[in-house]
Amino acid sequence: MTTRVLQMDLALAPSDIGGLSGYDSARVLLRYGRRVVSEVSVPIEDGVVTRAAVTAALNEDRAARARLSERIVEEHLIRPVPASSPSWSVVVCTRDRPELLRRCVESLIGENDGSGEIIVVDNAPTTDATARIAERYPVRYVREDRPGLNRARALGAQLALGEIVIYTDDDTVADPGWVKALLSEFAGARVGACTGLTMPFELETEAQELFERYGGFAKGFSRQVFDLTAISPAAAGAVGSGASMAFRRDLILSLGLFDAELDLGTPSRTGGDTYALYRVLAEGYRIAYVPDALNWHQHRREHDELHRTMSGYGTGLYAFLTKALVEDREMSALRVGIRWFRKHHLRQLARAITRRPNHLSVGMVMAEIKGTLVAPLAYVASRRAERAREHENVRGVGKGAA
Structure with missing residues (x-):
């Protein structure tokens, strides 16, 4: 179908x-x-x-x-965006996907009325294709040669000129008004972040259909405001995703939201966006979810791509929960992890095995479950690798000083 x-x-x-x-x-x-x-x-x-x-x-x-x-x-x-709307920077992190990036950037150009900027962060590229695409458009192009999506996000925030830093991925397309809808929420008291509605760009293959059946990226069609009275910080995955999220720049820098131990380019594989949203909530700020901030995501077209993605989601989610539990002593992370495994993973597996209506494939469910089971060890590996890099950097500085 x-x-x-x-x-x-x-x-x-x-x-x-x-x-x-x-x-x-x-x-x-x-x-x-x-x-x-x-x-x-x-x-x-x-x-x-x-x-x-x-x-x-x-x-x-x-x-x-x-x-x-x-x-x-x-x-x-409707409440218009105030005339004194904050300045903004959209950061698009990318690696070796120039055609997807081109489509993404073209959708963003119309969002800039002169009050903002678009930054393309080229993460550990293997060719100059991304640079060639970027030079065609009014964007700032920077390289982060150390692999890691969170490193690219952090560099984008460091270089951003805007008060609000908006993140999206290279496989998205912004709907007209996406930036304005995100900015409108930052007039609210103690709003530290905002997320938007992400819908499927296409559903042309069975793998894309399966991902939407799984839940996709959409978080509903009603505006919501999350804080510590409404949700546990460890349940931040329910708030939004990295495909459409915005933060106050000063919070990104002061809280160090994008930890290099998480997300693509590390053994943890994903989870960096969820950890950033978790930190905002844990520090007592609010996060607004705004469905009028709409963009479109290109889902994986093939089953093997989808299975790798689902495995990565499983690893990343539980790597984030491991980090929150071990480093931050966030005990709710344990409760959230157990509840999610029981109510989501095991329920989806039972539906797949019994072939209930709208069930997922057993292979897809098992890919995510297998990812969750290796997550604690993956996080430990990420943490050790990052500590080793920091140690090497310190040694390098010491040798240079000598």
């Missing part, structure tokens, strides 16, 4: 959408103007998604109908 990703603006009295031959169904993101409402899944018949099918699906979702009513009211009372 092949699914087409579509959008429909309910403010425009939408009509049927044709030209969809070859697709069985559609995932339709519903909006009212620029405001996100919900999404519905509808069949494609004779190459057409009918307005009637979308309306029927919307009418079956009471929460979506309520959000639509709210959006209609808010569209006329």
Whole structure:
């Protein structure tokens, strides 16, 4: 089954959408103007998604109908971004994926009204392809030759000129207004970070469908504000992801949010974004989740890529929890880890084995479970490697001084 990703603006009295031959169904993101409402899944018949099918699906979702009513009211009372909106820097960390980067940067150019900048951090590149792409666009290009996504994120923050540092990945596409929606939340009291809604760019393969069935990156269609009264810091994975997140620059620097022991380029594999969000919550700041801050993610197209990704997610999540427990003495990390393994991993495995409706593949579930089981050792390996690098740096400085 092949699914087409579509959008429909309910403010425009939408009509049927044709030209969809070859697709069985559609995932339709519903909006009212620029405001996100919900999404519905509808069949494609004779190459057409009918307005009637979308309306029927919307009418079956009471929460979506309520959000639509709210959006209609808010569209006329919407709170604009203040004239004194903070300056900003978008940081795109990339490694050897020039064509994905090109598409990402092109989507970001229109976001800059002169109040911000776009920084491309080329992490341990093996060619100059990324540099050649970057020189075509009004962006700042920098290299971080030490491998590690969190190293690239940290360098981007150090060099950023903006008060707010916004992060995304090279496999995303920003929807118009993405930056403005993220910035609007920083007027709130003690808001230290903001995350946005990330939807699938396409669902053309079974692997992409499986990732969305797993949950994808979306965290819902209602604005939420998280703090210590609403969520345990160790459950920060529920708040957002590195595909769409923004922080106050001074917090990044003062708290050292992007630890080199985590994420791509280390044995921990992922988890750097979740740890950063965890630290913001643990320090008593709020994190706003804003679905109107919308971007689109290119999911892995092939099963082998997906399995590697899921294994990495399992390792990274539990490496982050290990770090929070061991280094920060965050006891809730143990509770979150046990609860997530029991309620998520084991439940997904049971559904896959019994082939319940909308089940995942056993291979995909096991890839993530295997990743979780090696996570503590992976974190220890990451930590030792980082300590060894620090020791070598100190020795190098000492030799230079001598």
